[in-house]
Amino acid sequence: MEYRIEKDTMGEVKVPANVYWGAQTQRSIDNFKIAQDINKMPKEIIAAFAYLKKAAAITNNELGVLSDEKKAAIANACDEILAEKLNDQFPLVVWQTGSGTQSNMNVNEVVAYKAHVNGGGSLLDEKKSIHPNDDVNKSQSSNDTFPTAMHIAAYKMLVETTIPGITKLRDTLAAKSKEFMHVVKIGRTHFMDATPLTVGQEFSGYVSQLNHGLKAINNTLSHLSELALGGTAVGTGINTPKNYDVTVAKHIAALTGLPFVTAENKFEALAAHDAIVEAHGALKTVAVSLMKIANDIRMLSSGPRSGIGEIFIPDNEPGSSIMPGKVNPTQCEALTMIAAQVMGNDVTIGIGGSLGHFELNVFKPVMIYNFLHSARLIGEGCVSFNDKCAIGLQPIEENIKKHVDNSLMLVTALNTKIGYYKAAEIAQTAHKNGSTLKATAIALGYLTAEEFDTWVIPCEKVGQIKA
Numbered sequence: 001m002e003y004r005i006e007k008d009t010m011g012e013v014k015v016p017a018n019v020y021w022g023a024q025t026q027r028s029i030d031n032f033k034i035a036q037d038i039n040k041m042p043k044e045i046i047a048a049f050a051y052l053k054k055a056a057a058i059t060n061n062e063l064g065v066l067s068d069e070k071k072a073a074i075a076n077a078c079d080e081i082l083a084e085k086l087n088d089q090f091p092l093v094v095w096q097t098g099s100g101t102q103s104n105m106n107v108n109e110v111v112a113y114k115a116h117v118n119g120g121g122s123l124l125d126e127k128k129s130i131h132p133n134d135d136v137n138k139s140q141s142s143n144d145t146f147p148t149a150m151h152i153a154a155y156k157m158l159v160e161t162t163i164p165g166i167t168k169l170r171d172t173l174a175a176k177s178k179e180f181m182h183v184v185k186i187g188r189t190h191f192m193d194a195t196p197l198t199v200g201q202e203f204s205g206y207v208s209q210l211n212h213g214l215k216a217i218n219n220t221l222s223h224l225s226e227l228a229l230g231g232t233a234v235g236t237g238i239n240t241p242k243n244y245d246v247t248v249a250k251h252i253a254a255l256t257g258l259p260f261v262t263a264e265n266k267f268e269a270l271a272a273h274d275a276i277v278e279a280h281g282a283l284k285t286v287a288v289s290l291m292k293i294a295n296d297i298r299m300l301s302s303g304p305r306s307g308i309g310e311i312f313i314p315d316n317e318p319g320s321s322i323m324p325g326k327v328n329p330t331q332c333e334a335l336t337m338i339a340a341q342v343m344g345n346d347v348t349i350g351i352g353g354s355l356g357h358f359e360l361n362v363f364k365p366v367m368i369y370n371f372l373h374s375a376r377l378i379g380e381g382c383v384s385f386n387d388k389c390a391i392g393l394q395p396i397e398e399n400i401k402k403h404v405d406n407s408l409m410l411v412t413a414l415n416t417k418i419g420y421y422k423a424a425e426i427a428q429t430a431h432k433n434g435s436t437l438k439a440t441a442i443a444l445g446y447l448t449a450e451e452f453d454t455w456v457i458p459c460e461k462v463g464q465i466k467a
Contacts, residue, residue: 004124017123020089022109022132028102034095041103041365042372046090047082048152049107052145052229053136054078055251060138063241070135073115086110094369098362100146108132139240139248141232143270143360148229148252150368154279155224155258157375158217165379166217166286169386170210173293176393177203181466184459185310185400186407193409196458198465199310199395206296209289216282223275225259227252231266234359273361276371277353280346283374287342290335290378294385297393298332309399314392331389338381345370404458411437413456418446 003014008023015026029036057074060066080086089110096102109132116128130136137145181200188194229252230245232238237245249262263269303309319328348370352363361367404410408431414423422444430440438452447455 020086020110020113020117020123021106022113024102024105025092025109028092028096028106032093032096034093036091036093039094039369041090041092041094042153042369043087044153044157044372045103045149045368046107048149048156049104049145050078050081051152051252051255052148053107053111055248055255056138056140056229058251059244059248060241062247063244065241066135066138070130073119073130074111074136076118077111077115080114081110086114094365096365098364099142099360100364101142103365104137104142104145105132108136111136139232139244140229143233144228144231144266146364147269147273148227150273150276150364151224151227152252152256152260153368154276154371154375155221155260156256157372158221158224158279159258161379162283162375163214163217165382166210166214169382169390170207170214172386172390173203173210174207176390177207180395183395183397183400184404184462185395186403186409193407195409195412195461196404197462199400201462201465204466206293209293210286213282213286213289216285217279220275220279220282224279225261226263226269226275227260228263228266228269230262231270235267235270237266267359271356271359271361273353273356273364273367276367277349280349280371280374283342283378284346286378287339287374290381291339294332294335294339297389298329301329304396310396310403312394312396313389316388331385335381335385338377341377342374345374408437410456410458410461413461414441414447417455422446
């Protein structure tokens with residue numbers, strides 16, 4: 001491999017001759033050989049930086065501290081990043097400096113050197129027409145750019161992937177709830193038979209869970225919309241022109257089409273990442289909901305002949321390498337794994353967010369890495385579960401009726417007629433003798449056949465059904 005020599009404040013560094021990054025990027029590559037094949041800085045962060053750097057160049061130009069030529073050169077290079085023409089120029093891993101400084105410099109160097117080449121220069125030129133620090137990073141610090149990129153990437157992922165995915169699944173489950181509202185089934189508490197409800201009522205709980213989850217996520221967007229940019233090193237805004245923070249936030253909003261604003265308090269925005277913790281807390285809540293929903297459907301579909309077998313789920317793929325014809329609830333299993341991963345990610349984010357010492361939190365890369373992982377998993381997982389499972393869910397009414405007819409907990413309907421203890425005696429005796437509730441109640445002399453048929457009607461014991 002051919003190399004060129006780049007310089008930074010620590011001296012000379014050998015850099016591959018054909019890459020657009022420079023000395024600081026290369027130092028990070030050399031110093032952090034940690035899971036370089038699987039844990040690179042997320043592409044969403046790189047795109048967020050491109051929006052940020054372009055907006056900064058436009059703002060610096062408007063405020064009179066950057067020339068028209070340099071603004072245009074920086075903006076054009078940023079557009080190339082956003083068009084994914086330079087994806088191979090961002091090799092840094094998550095496991096680096098906790099401020100994300102090297103990733104900020106990686107973007108600075110790539111933008112500067114690509115702009116230089118676009119202007120007719122060569123990577124071998126010792127002096128470049130655009131400087132990574134003085135031009136691309138003008139009016140910025142890694143300490144305010146990385147948290148800004150975190151918020152841009154997180155907000156975009158939530159509104160473009162996560163929320164639409166959850167909404168799609170919610171809407172399907174809502175339609176299923178309405179469709180199955182009058183299918184009476186046995187309830188279950190403690191995994192044991194309980195009084196009846198309808199399949200639609202059961203599904204309505206899932207819909208409500210996701211509605212609350214969506215509300216929780218949307219409630220976090222306001223905090224995520226606040227940008228640290230303009231706070232520079234410690235929140236004071238040193239080396240920024242007047243009105244820089246407000247103006248650059250306005251331009252980021254225009255470029256992304258999202259309602260970003262400058263953070264009212266830059267000290268909070270730099271040193272604490274409560275917005276990320278808060279938003280991921282909402283994602284964790286959704287993960288908990290998805291775990292319950294997926295497990296319920298997995299268990300309701302179990303069998304299909306020798307289990308509960310109340311819900312039909314679509315066949316996705318063969319389920320066994322040895323048992324012919326076996327089909328497993330694979331979409332349910334995938335969704336529960338996603339839920340477990342998100343809960344694990346939340347632990348890291350909570351710990352990282354709690355360690356914002358003085359004017360800087362140094363867990364930025366791992367926090368946003370886990371956040372984006374969770375947000376994407378939930379969004380795409382909900383779509384997969386919806387398209388390959390939820391849409392095809394159907395009640396198996398023959399099995400449902402069998403379970404209802406066989407349930408001992410229908411005896412609850414007799415509480416108000418003969419009292420709790422006599423009703424319990426009927427249920428316990430029927431279970432011990434393997435007899436029906438009706439036959440047992442009559443044998444014990446507590447009521448007549450006519451009274452039983454009048455009082456024990458499953459479809460009348462499901463409460464108020466919403467149309």
